[in-house]
Amino acid sequence: MNKTWQIRSLQAAIMVLVGASLAGMAQAEEKAAAAAEHSKPIVLPGKQAASAAAESSSKTIVLPGKLAASMAAARAKPKEPETLQPEVKQSAAPQIKTPLGPSPEVHAPGMAAHEAKRRAKPHRAKAKALPHKPEESSHDEHGHGSEVQQVRAAVTTILHDNTDYMAHHNAAYFKTFADKQTPRATVVTCSDSRVQSEVMDKSAVNDLFMVRDIGNQLATAEGSVEYGVRHLHTPLLIFVGHAACGAIKAASSDYSKLEPAIRKELATINIPQGIDPTDGALLNINNQVESAILKFSGEVEAGHLAILGAFYDFRNDLRQGAGKLVITNLNGETDPAAIRALMKQGQFFKYSFMR
Incomplete structure (x- = not known):
């Protein structure tokens, strides 16, 4: 009886020892697994990561247990948002004005300070008006x-003469051409202020289709000339040059320093350098007539257009009287005697070589 009990007690003790041993082994395995989880190899970024992966088979970096646990906890912890340092201040968000609101004023640089200074100044009484200062009486080269005096005088003259013109022409006079122009001649003159229509026509209104440019040229006013010839059907085209022409003087000398637009117009005046101004003006008139003949040859040959050249001689350079309008070219004819004969015979629609 006693032996049996002793055997059973021995067996129970053995079973307790075996169970304790198994429990200890299980705990040891769990600790080993945890240690293995925290001791995985470190993978570096970019090219270093590839190099580390290549070496992982031969060498594994194992972190100590506490460091591995700290890094794991850091990975699991959510990242807190960064905050600005106390000395860094954020400005308030700008207020956006509605499109219908008033637009900001535009000031030149420095105007804001000037405006603030102006507003800060105390109000002052208006200064007493100074006595009227008479206009300068000095005169220019003309x-x-x-x-100011020139403008005032010019405006006064224009308005006065227009009033006088109205007083001498009633409504019936204007009614004759109120709706349509019917000129008899297209006249190309120089822009020179000394050359005006009254030197050749006392009543140029609705009689002369006037075209003006420097050097009385066809090239620089071709559209206007063509309108007069082919749309208004004027039977006469006349180019009027004049004495002491500034365009002729400029075209026959060095005009490279003049403005581009002026140089462009002078370039089409085809005369020799250094030519006498009167001879240059006469040559230019012939050139303009020749150019017009080439352009309007059909009208001339059909007997619908006469092309004349004339020289307005207010200096009496041609010794035929100051202010005389001298016909110098008729459809290419430049001989004075031949021109007089053709005009006397009424032969206005023939070229010089057709006689």
């Missing part, structure tokens, strides 16, 4: 007064 005998005119100051620019």
